[in-house]
Amino acid sequence: MSLKYEKKDIYSNFDEANVENAMSYAKSYMNFLDKARTERLAVEEAVNILENNGFISLQEKDNLEVGDRVYFINKEKSLYIAVIGSEELVKGVNIVGAHIDSPRLDLKPMPLIEKSGAALFKTQFYGGIKKYQWMSIPLAMYGVIYNKEGEKIKIAIGENEDDPVFTIADLLPHLAKDQMKLNANDFIDPEKMSVLVGSLKDKEAEEKEKETVKSNILKILNQKYGIEEIDFARSELSLVPAFKTKFVGLDKGLIGGYGQDDRVCAYATIRAIIDAADEKQIDKTMIAMIVDKEEIGSIGTTSMSSRAFDMFVNKLIEKTNSMGVDKLEVYYNSRVLSADVTAGISPEYEEVSDIQNGSEIGCGISIEKYTGSGGKYDASDANASYMSDIMGVFDRGNVAYQVGTLGKIGKGGGGTIAYILANKGCEVVDCGTPILAMHSPFEVSSTFDVYMTYLAYKTFYKD
Ligand code: MN
Numbered sequence: 154m155s156l157k158y159e160k161k162d163i164y165s166n167f168d169e170a171n172v173e174n175a176m177s178y179a180k181s182y183m184n185f186l187d188k189a190r191t192e193r194l195a196v197e198e199a200v201n202i203l204e205n206n207g208f209i210s211l212q213e214k215d216n217l218e219v220g221d222r223v224y225f226i227n228k229e230k231s232l233y234i235a236v237i238g239s240e241e242l243v244k245g246v247n248i249v250g251a252h253i254d255s256p257r258l259d260l261k262p263m264p265l266i267e268k269s270g271a272a273l274f275k276t277q278f279y280g281g282i283k284k285y286q287w288m289s290i291p292l293a294m295y296g297v298i299y300n301k302e303g304e305k306i307k308i309a310i311g312e313n314e315d316d317p318v319f320t321i322a323d324l325l326p327h328l329a330k331d332q333m334k335l336n337a338n339d340f341i342d343p344e345k346m347s348v349l350v351g352s353l354k355d356k357e358a359e360e361k362e363k364e365t366v367k368s369n370i371l372k373i374l375n376q377k378y379g380i381e382e383i384d385f386a387r388s389e390l391s392l393v394p395a396f397k398t399k400f401v402g403l404d405k406g407l408i409g410g411y412g413q414d415d416r417v418c419a420y421a422t423i424r425a426i427i428d429a430a431d432e433k434q435i436d437k438t439m440i441a442m443i444v445d446k447e448e449i450g451s452i453g454t455t456s457m458s459s460r461a462f463d464m465f466v467n468k469l470i471e472k473t474n475s476m477g478v479d480k481l482e483v484y485y486n487s488r489v490l491s492a493d494v495t496a497g498i499s500p501e502y503e504e505v506s507d508i509q510n511g512s513e514i515g516c517g518i519s520i521e522k523y524t525g526s527g528g529k530y531d532a533s534d535a536n537a538s539y540m541s542d543i544m545g546v547f548d549r550g551n552v553a554y555q556v557g558t559l560g561k562i563g564k565g566g567g568g569t570i571a572y573i574l575a576n577k578g579c580e581v582v583d584c585g586t587p588i589l590a591m592h593s594p595f596e597v598s599s600t601f602d603v604y605m606t607y608l609a610y611k612t613f614y615k616d
């Protein structure tokens with residue numbers, strides 16, 4: 154037996170039945186990804202799945218018994234889930250947490266303008282993107298807008314075959330001589346990332362009226378949704394890639410799609426807590442959460458930093474008749490998997506990865522002891538004892554895992570929600586799917602890593 158650490162691909166070690174399970178899991182994941190285009194839609198879809206599996210709203214329960222399955226929706230954009238175990242909460246709970254917001258383009262508060270015969274929506278990008286990747290691709294629009302009466306109107310344009318889409322018309326190469334001299338940070342001015350929304354003038358407009366393409370778009374919006382221009386100020390509308398999730402490559406070993414960071418781990422988290430509850434009477438209470446705003450620093454009411462999570466834990470304490478239990482002690486004794494994707498080693502950019510400490514696609518879920526950048530700044534660094542604990546769990550459960558860091562020191566860095574739970578006193582480590590082209594409109598994962606991510610979280614809950 155070799156004493157060396159080696160990355161091993163999952164596929165070679167899978168028998169036919171396992172391959173079939175992985176492919177069928179992949180298909181249900183791809184279906185989820187196509188529906189969960191925004192954090193709101195991810196919450197909606199997750200709640201559908203949970204309700205179909207016996208979960209009910211925490212508000213409907215005064216007392217929680219062993220085996221009870223509950224969820225709490227935080228302001229439509231994040232979700233906390235629990236299955237009550239037989240052990241006291243104060244001995245700690247098992248938590249898996251993922252995020253469901255992904256990089257995208259948001260509409261500005263007053264977005265509609267007209268220029269050179271076109272009506273456009275002005276946008277502001279959300280999260281860390283390479284701006285050029287978002288030019289000249291089809292975009293769909295999702296979100297909510299409130300009218301004067303305070304009624305919420307849901308918007309989804311671009312998901313059906315015959316729906317129109319939106320796009321940012323990039324500059325043609327013929328006239329891009331000056332633009333092409335600029336560096337990649339500067340050559341797309343974010344103020345120019347406006348999407349086309351129309352080009353037809355309002356025929357009924359009076360002769361001296363200006364911006365009649367804009368007027369025409371406002372008419373269409375008013376007919377369809379009953380809204381006026383000012384209502385954009387009370388909206389949250391986002392543009393996301395309009396193309397569907399697909400297998401990539403002739404062997405179907407890869408999955409391409411928008412929003413895999415971090416909906417791949419979010420879906421695995423949801424499925425893992427359901428299946429763990431189905432398969433075993435568990436001792437430790439299980440908590441799953443899918444949260445918002447990770448991509449912009451985990452700030453705000455629906456982010457991991459929100460005290461809404463503490464409120465949820467308070468409710469669990471109260472409703473399991475554990476009054477008097479110190480929430481901080483619950484945290485102190487709890488174990489967390491911070492379920493977030495990491496960078497897969499990019500075949501054509503190997504030079505930014507430390508290969509020995511990198512994650513290769515197809516070689517399993519990646520455990521990342523620490524994140525951050527440079528001299529471990531802003532790192533959430535897992536304790537060695539906890540690494541030992543989790544590696545033991547995965548070894549016992551035959552989970553294929555690899556040990557990774559994001560990339561070479563000095564090439565960049567990143568963080569997750571891990572530090573927020575670490576600061577509460579929980580044991581926590583980052584653990585998720587390696588991704589290629591992360592934060593692009595079409596991120597790529599391995600079909601087998603995707604399945605292994607789910608198995609890993611389920612194994613953690615069941616251990
Ligand atoms: Mn992420």
Ligand code: MN
Binds near residue numbers: 414448592
């Ligand atoms: Mn991210």
